Amino acid sequence: MRKALADLETVACNLCGSTRHTFAYRAPDRLFFPNEFFTVVSCDECGFGFVNPRPTPAEMAKHYPAAYFQAPPTPSSDRYFQRRYSAEAAYLRPLEKPGTHPLLLDVGCATGGFPRFMAARGWRVEGIEVSESAGNIHDFPVYRAEFQEIPVHAPTYDAVTAWAVLEHVHDPMAYFRKAAEVLKSSGLFVFLVTNFESLASRHLFIEDVPRHLSFFTRNVVRRYLDLTGFTLLQEDNGRNIYKAVPVHWLPFLIQTRLRRRPFAYQDVPLTKREFLQVHGLARGWRSSLRYGVYSPASAIERLFFPLIETLQILRKSYGISTYVAQKR
Numbered sequence: 001m002r003k004a005l006a007d008l009e010t011v012a013c014n015l016c017g018s019t020r021h022t023f024a025y026r027a028p029d030r031l032f033f034p035n036e037f038f039t040v041v042s043c044d045e046c047g048f049g050f051v052n053p054r055p056t057p058a059e060m061a062k063h064y065p066a067a068y069f070q071a072p073p074t075p076s077s078d079r080y081f082q083r084r085y086s087a088e089a090a091y092l093r094p095l096e097k098p099g100t101h102p103l104l105l106d107v108g109c110a111t112g113g114f115p116r117f118m119a120a121r122g123w124r125v126e127g128i129e130v131s132e133s134a135g136n137i138h139d140f141p142v143y144r145a146e147f148q149e150i151p152v153h154a155p156t157y158d159a160v161t162a163w164a165v166l167e168h169v170h171d172p173m174a175y176f177r178k179a180a181e182v183l184k185s186s187g188l189f190v191f192l193v194t195n196f197e198s199l200a201s202r203h204l205f206i207e208d209v210p211r212h213l214s215f216f217t218r219n220v221v222r223r224y225l226d227l228t229g230f231t232l233l234q235e236d237n238g239r240n241i242y243k244a245v246p247v248h249w250l251p252f253l254i255q256t257r258l259r260r261r262p263f264a265y266q267d268v269p270l271t272k273r274e275f276l277q278v279h280g281l282a283r284g285w286r287s288s289l290r291y292g293v294y295s296p297a298s299a300i301e302r303l304f305f306p307l308i309e310t311l312q313i314l315r316k317s318y319g320i321s322t323y324v325a326q327k328r
């Protein structure tokens with residue numbers, strides 16, 4: 001236990017430096033270490049959310065095993081990635097002009113799918129990936145370092161993208177600053193983050209802690225951009241790139257509204273997939289029935305997801321937001 005504690009660090013707010021914060025929730029590394037719990041807090045001054053205490057950068061490597069990156073490709077995952085990359089590419093269309101080959105830096109490029117997609121559209125591409133588990137890339141330049149440590153110090157790129165990356169980094173402020181340093185004037189910084197103001201992020205345990213370390217609200221993002229020399233052009237709250245389905249929404253409502261008790265991680269029912277795994281069941285109507293008996297609320301709430309997601313998007317409270325910012 002003491003060993004585990006020694007690898008954690010207690011930190012101040014990355015955005016405003018305050019050390020005053022409020023407990024938000026506690027959750028484990030559900031993917032790889034289901035018995036290791038982490039606490040998420042929100043800054044009393046600015047609303048930024050963060051895991052605190054958190055694994056040090058060295059300790060974090062164990063939470064990114066190769067299995068995190070290497071899902072074997074299937075025809076349906078291929079279709080999924082093509083759809084996702086084209087939704088991401090749409091944000092860079094204003095920079096695509098006939099006969100030009102703008103330069104993109106994709107931060108957190110993993111196995112390089114998005115830069116390759118953009119190269120096929122005529123872009124020159126570079127990437128950054130810190131995790132060694134992501135594997136080697138040979139067809140375009142990739143920096144193996146934190147963004148702020150790459151040896152580029154002049155306005156170089158037409159666009160910097162970071163798809164679901166800023167949640168993962170220990171020092172988001174350094175990333176915003178570095179994006180401003182390496183972008184050409186009027187260049188675009190396009191990034192997607194989870195929405196800390198959403199029910200899913202704040203109360204339904206969808207955040208992938210401790211791989212997700214930082215949690216952003218709309219105001220938090222505006223403040224980061226303001227401090228680092230960006231103008232916010234666009235914010236899209238929605239599910240065009242990643243989904244944040246409000247799973248456990250009904251168990252949450254029952255617990256907090258009817259029973260008037262807080263909804264803790266221990267109250268979260270197994271997902272259907274986990275339930276089948278735990279009980280060694282195959283898919284089928286018998287299994288569905290057994291799951292329905294185990295957690296009626298989970299079985300019923302699915303009917304309402306399309307409606308709830310649509311309402312959340314209309315109210316800009318969906319779990320995912322994409323921001324387009326321009327260097328001033």
Ligand SMILES: [Zn+2]
Pocket residue numbers: 013014015016017018043044045046047048
């Ligand atoms: Zn703060």
